Amino acid sequence: METHHYNPSSNSLSWEFHNRLDTIVSNELFPVINDIVISHLDLISENPLKVIFNFEKVEYVTSAFIRICVSISKKVGRSNFSIVNTNPLIKKTFKIALLDSELNVE
Numbered sequence: 001m002e003t004h005h006y007n008p009s010s011n012s013l014s015w016e017f018h019n020r021l022d023t024i025v026s027n028e029l030f031p032v033i034n035d036i037v038i039s040h041l042d043l044i045s046e047n048p049l050k051v052i053f054n055f056e057k058v059e060y061v062t063s064a065f066i067r068i069c070v071s072i073s074k075k076v077g078r079s080n081f082s083i084v085n086t087n088p089l090i091k092k093t094f095k096i097a098l099l100d101s102e103l104n105v106e
Contacts, residue, residue, distance in 0.1 A: 002029060006040060012050040013040055018057045026064035030071075037072055051076050056085035061093060069103050082106065 004015045013036065021029075041049050051072055055061075073081035082104035083094070094100040 011047045014052040016054045020060040021065040023064040
């Protein structure tokens with residue numbers, strides 16, 4: 001399950017995810033997330049789109065969801081993507097994949 005919110009004043013999209021981000025969930029989420037990001041992406045804007053994934057209620061992620069993170073990070077730019085409120089086990093997963101700093105995992 002996920003919820004998202006767009007803040008026009010900061011030009012930011014934030015998502016809150018819940019429970020397990022396994023392969024099945026990831027395959028369902030990717031087209032939705034991708035379409036929403038693309039619909040808000042304005043490459044001419046002086047205020048680039050920022051995307052924040054909140055993992056406060058996430059218990060598990062698979063490589064399928066990590067691929068979503070990489071894809072969205074490439075679309076908005078590394079400095080405009082972050083993953084926040086990550087539990088230590090999930091943070092370690094990103095670290096093992098050498099993506100913790102690349103994806104701004106906190």
